[in-house]
Amino acid sequence: MTSVPTPIPSRTQFVLEAVKHRILTGQLAPGQALVEVELAAQYGVSKTPVREALKTLAGTGLVVMNQYKGVTVRMVDADMAREVYDVRLLLEPEALRRTVHSGAALDAAREALERADSATDTAERSLANREFHRALYVPCGNPLLARMLDEVRDQAALVSAVAWAADPSWELEAGEHREILRRALAGDADGASLALHAHIASFVERAFPAPRREDMPI
CATH class of the missing domain: 1.20.120.530 (GntR ligand-binding domain-like)
Incomplete structure (x- = not known):
């Protein structure tokens, strides 16, 4: 029986899970800036999947998007x-x-x-x-x-x-x-x-x- 290969996650999903993991394990601290260009270079993708991943993370409350300050890890008080x-x-x-x-x-x-x-x-x-x-x-x-x-x-x-x-x-x-x-x-x-x-x-x-x-x- 031929096994069905596991689907490769999309670039957006890959970036999403990677950034989320770093936030939830303290590798990215609250208040830390998340720069699209830097993340794209780190993960070897274009800025588009990074931007989409950050939008999703903003929707879950893990990051904050501000038109003046950019994207940052959410502060905890x-x-x-x-x-x-x-x-x-x-x-x-x-x-x-x-x-x-x-x-x-x-x-x-x-x-x-x-x-x-x-x-x-x-x-x-x-x-x-x-x-x-x-x-x-x-x-x-x-x-x-x-x-x-x-x-x-x-x-x-x-x-x-x-x-x-x-x-x-x-x-x-x-x-x-x-x-x-x-x-x-x-x-x-x-x-x-x-x-x-x-x-x-x-x-x-x-x-x-x-x-x-x-x-x-x-």
Whole structure:
């Protein structure tokens, strides 16, 4: 039987994935300029696929396009982080609760957790953690809910990359991931949902704590 060759991704898709990977693994820092000519030379393509890739990344919230400043990696501040994580808090625990109720297999989540535990660098660990969370909500039985979470997934990963650069708290979060998965595998839908909610809430509070009342302007 003749195997069908894997389609070669388009130049735009190639540039898109390459730039996204560099952003989400901290190789391109928030605020850093993304110059079309430079990226085209780096990836051996014309400016057109670079321009299209950057437009797509702007649509997902990873870069900002400004007619005066050009294209830059999106800056991450407390307001942006809380907005993204608020969406996750509203949707992701419910998606996991439905996943557990459905009895869906969670092999992909277990495998992602193992990859994260054995990761040798922050980039590899970050990508594995993203896959872990996605593996929990994709089988929820509601494709629209899964797509809504996918839409904030990249921005959440950008927040995580910035937070980890300041405070590499991955060991604590890895323990929380194991507890979430343990409850899910035990069929404890509500317990897994509550553990996930606490995990998401505590991360953003540690990384971007709300200002104390005495620090707020009068």
